[in-house]
Amino acid sequence: MKFIENGSVTSPVGFKGAGICGSVKPSNTTKRDIALISSDVLCNTAAVFTKNLVKSSAITVTQNNIENGKAQAVIVNSGNANTCNADGIEKAERMCELAAEALGIDKNDVIVASTGVIGQPLPIEPFEKSVPELSKIMSENGGTDVAEAIMTTDTVKKESAVSVEIGGKTVTIGAVAKGSGMIHINMGTMLSFVTTDAAVSSEILKAALVEAVEQSYNMVSVDGDTSTNDTLAILANGLAGNEEITEKNNDYRIFTDALTELCKAMAKKLAGDGEGATKLLVCSVSGAKTVVDAKGVAKAVICSSLVKAAMFGSDANWGRVLCAIGYSGCDVDVTLVDVSFKSKSGTVDVCKNGAGIEFSEEIAKEVLSENEIVIEVNLNDGDSTAEAYGCDLTYDYVKINGDYRT
């Protein structure tokens, strides 16, 4: 398996994309904010969504449209979440209709997603004006414009693609995602669309997606809030020509491992670009009794506001890591726990058997001043491991969220 240079959601064979500035938010007159992704042929599809009871009308419409496991296009906008609006369903359906008309496909084969502010009616005019234009500029190089169009407070585009050999054929998987606030670990966690030219049945696609998500998107937390719009959908058009994967055989393993690596790479991009973040935090847990314990500890550490703020200040305040482990609810013997901080500048051991050990504050500061920090936790009580992804808590997180709507 290898990552493709400048890979995007349109890297797999037969996928096109485009993004355009439609001024969904009237004040936005420059940034792309409406995007289309389409496949030349009908795809098998699977998706996971937010578990929030309050959910976007786009999700309701998408769930209905992909019930048959088929889709051919995605229409998505930033600038408005189309959530908590009386006419939300109608608007989301209209978005599908407009995409279908422009692309000459069935409106029930369209996935729709929205992201942005909650509770303001979605203006439909920008779509009526922009979607026909969008369909004209769709291209195999358009993935990167899609990545821009779905950004909200994201500061960088999030896209990637991998290729892998399956049954003698080169299969490509591409992905695009947006973060960067209201992100939490128990859910679909954001908007992300994954495309592949692999031939995979809808049912098996769902299994592969769930497996990949568990180790990637579902291990990301930015702020503990769970969006109302989280959607992760995968479309597989089969144009790579591999024998369709319809069971959990060796091809499934290869495909799912590649998908998992791609999703992990995207998860790190999301975490590192969390709202206001200056640093990507990875909590790497080993020596846990079970995977559930390993995951629980990793998530508790990565979610702790106090750990996040300490990392912002490059402060080796390992007591807060221990504290988070202690309230994680996991089966942990705190007297066995070792903690180290690690970055490309080096490693500093700070806690052994649950108690502090002497370390150089100077070296610790240097290690923690990098923009990617690994918090290594060894529970010394078993063989299970897990990784969770987060970011530091900064002034800018507060700034961005203290005045989001205006």
Next chain:
Amino acid sequence: MKFIENGSVTSPVGFKGAGICGSVKPSNTTKRDIALISSDVLCNTAAVFTKNLVKSSAITVTQNNIENGKAQAVIVNSGNANTCNADGIEKAERMCELAAEALGIDKNDVIVASTGVIGQPLPIEPFEKSVPELSKIMSENGGTDVAEAIMTTDTVKKESAVSVEIGGKTVTIGAVAKGSGMIHINMGTMLSFVTTDAAVSSEILKAALVEAVEQSYNMVSVDGDTSTNDTLAILANGLAGNEEITEKNNDYRIFTDALTELCKAMAKKLAGDGEGATKLLVCSVSGAKTVVDAKGVAKAVICSSLVKAAMFGSDANWGRVLCAIGYSGCDVDVTLVDVSFKSKSGTVDVCKNGAGIEFSEEIAKEVLSENEIVIEVNLNDGDSTAEAYGCDLTYDYVKINGDYRT
């Protein structure tokens, strides 16, 4: 029941207190940081502690000392948590010994508590030097010095007292507490000591404490982290002369209601002075199917980083309130939910039946610019209610926690 003007932990008959600067943290040469509270006679006692697996050695020693339901004094310090230290138990026991010697009581009748940084060995010299001095300056007016001595990042002293008639006798209950970070709702939540001259058996004291805590300290969240040192202890010396309360009779009801009101007042003080906070947030939930649902919704709203940041920015971003309700895990029909923001400037209705309604942004800004905001949520689906207490998320929270140790 009435609140006593300038009431403190030494307001009840027979309690004395004192605080002194002992330089527990060598850099502190001015702020009081060691305190003693004592009763003229042995007290019945009860306490609740953090549920964090990582806990201060002070807690272990206190739990052992009060197993018999008796105590006569409290020794407490700020500046060092005495947590995750190899010699922590020894140090905590030594603190008890020093207090007992100075006060002429049994060392097993001393409650010990510490708050401050985790994982740095507690220096015992400050106690050896200061405790004898402290015992000489103990007084009935010393409660307020105790309040100062237990402060860490708190910006104001937290103390209060109430009096109530029980069986023809005036009973007084006093309290002192410290916040203000690492505070969360599932636990003892902070350091607080409550004194009373009421006569109450240890067993009934525990029942009253647990009942009061459920509606007060356990409904406070500042940052979602659960301290390793949370301790709430109550001492009842019986000097008010009421007939000892030994069962859940009418006297119990009067005492527990007064205790609950006192604890609620303290909980609001804690929340309003959360680290970096500029505003007290109260989420008042009505119309819930059950009390569990009401509490769950209130807590989810008050804990949401996005709601907290919006309140900091005086932004009526009610969508984030709905979002938090949606992921609370409670039994809620989101299409029935009404939300209003309320302060002494007025009330603004922002959401009806789960969807946005028109409101004046100008008036909303005015309402939200006050320093005490009530987020009113009516679930319109039952008769149960609850209140939770929190604060806004500010630049200063990040500042305080980005560089705590240095």
